Amino acid sequence: MARRGQRSRLWNGVSAASLALIVLVVFLLCRDGGKMPKEPVIEGADRSWSSFDGSVKSRPTVEYRNGTDLIWQIPGSPKAVLFIAHGCNGRAINFWDRSSSCEGCVGLPEERLIVLEALSRGFAVLTVSSMGRCWTMGEERLVVREIIEWWVVKNGLEMLPVFALGASSGGYFVSALATDLKFGGIVLMIAEGVFDQIDVSGDYPPTLFVHMPKDTRRKQKIDEFMVQLKKKGIDVAEVKCMEFPLSPNFLADRIPGLGNDVSAELFKLFQREGFVDENGYMKKDGRATRWKKALDVDNKGLLLDKRLINHVQEELNLAFAFHEMTSLQSEQIFKWFESHLS
Numbered sequence: 001m002a003r004r005g006q007r008s009r010l011w012n013g014v015s016a017a018s019l020a021l022i023v024l025v026v027f028l029l030c031r032d033g034g035k036m037p038k039e040p041v042i043e044g045a046d047r048s049w050s051s052f053d054g055s056v057k058s059r060p061t062v063e064y065r066n067g068t069d070l071i072w073q074i075p076g077s078p079k080a081v082l083f084i085a086h087g088c089n090g091r092a093i094n095f096w097d098r099s100s101s102c103e104g105c106v107g108l109p110e111e112r113l114i115v116l117e118a119l120s121r122g123f124a125v126l127t128v129s130s131m132g133r134c135w136t137m138g139e140e141r142l143v144v145r146e147i148i149e150w151w152v153v154k155n156g157l158e159m160l161p162v163f164a165l166g167a168s169s170g171g172y173f174v175s176a177l178a179t180d181l182k183f184g185g186i187v188l189m190i191a192e193g194v195f196d197q198i199d200v201s202g203d204y205p206p207t208l209f210v211h212m213p214k215d216t217r218r219k220q221k222i223d224e225f226m227v228q229l230k231k232k233g234i235d236v237a238e239v240k241c242m243e244f245p246l247s248p249n250f251l252a253d254r255i256p257g258l259g260n261d262v263s264a265e266l267f268k269l270f271q272r273e274g275f276v277d278e279n280g281y282m283k284k285d286g287r288a289t290r291w292k293k294a295l296d297v298d299n300k301g302l303l304l305d306k307r308l309i310n311h312v313q314e315e316l317n318l319a320f321a322f323h324e325m326t327s328l329q330s331e332q333i334f335k336w337f338e339s340h341l342s
Ligand SMILES: *[C@@H]1O[C@H](CO)[C@@H](O)[C@H](O)[C@H]1NC(C)=O
Pocket: 065, 066, 142, 143, 146
């Protein structure tokens, strides 16, 4: 009898504890909506596509070498060189606005703003296309190393520090390239790097991780690698990029050639289709959102110029903040580069 009483008391205790735990979990989930804290930490987000209008212009030189294209521009009195590596499916043409000097250039919203920020701060910018869809870690490393060295000498920039910024596949590539070439610093954007595959010594360059913590698997690796690099005495830092809500004028603010009326119509469409929540946050990654299909039905009057589809796609991915090139943190990125100039 006594034993059964004890057991049932114990049982009551256990169920009370589990109930309390369940209540706590439900409370926590409901409070956050199961999402990242919603604080749009986006310095420079007020910077629209036109903020460089007149001050710096994309007027690059296009060249072919070693079976790939390089597109570059050198501002007056350059103080440093910046090599930029795109992500998978990217090309050098995405970084530059279409102009008479590059008819085939695309000028994706984030890429172009990174380049314009760099030029306005006196960085000579070199972009190269990968041979295939993504960067590869074999011979391509040697080819790009030679391209950078050749280009720097040809343009008389060998006295300047060379920095590198790589996004996604480009980030992995740059993290490896940093063992072949002497960089003054590297930015690995939405990429943890290949630090589990390369030998990193104390003279590895200062490394800034610009990442989107919503991508928790990458975030974990970055946390790990930051500890490892610090232990080896390497200067490391991070910038976290968070999600933010869309608004009626958001797309017009970010994309040259997309008007306020189209921007507002698209925002309405996204609301109507339930692609954004009541606060304007993307519910899913832009790639997983069937907005192009919804647009097809709606786009009979050609609401959106087809040439801007990839531009819109990029901004939707950016707002969701899981995995996309970002220029919103340019201010922090370039201040960090500048703090490593000497
Ligand atoms: C790249 O091209 C240059 C000029 O044609 C050539 O001398 C060099 O060997 C090439 N590099 C590689 C790695 O193929």
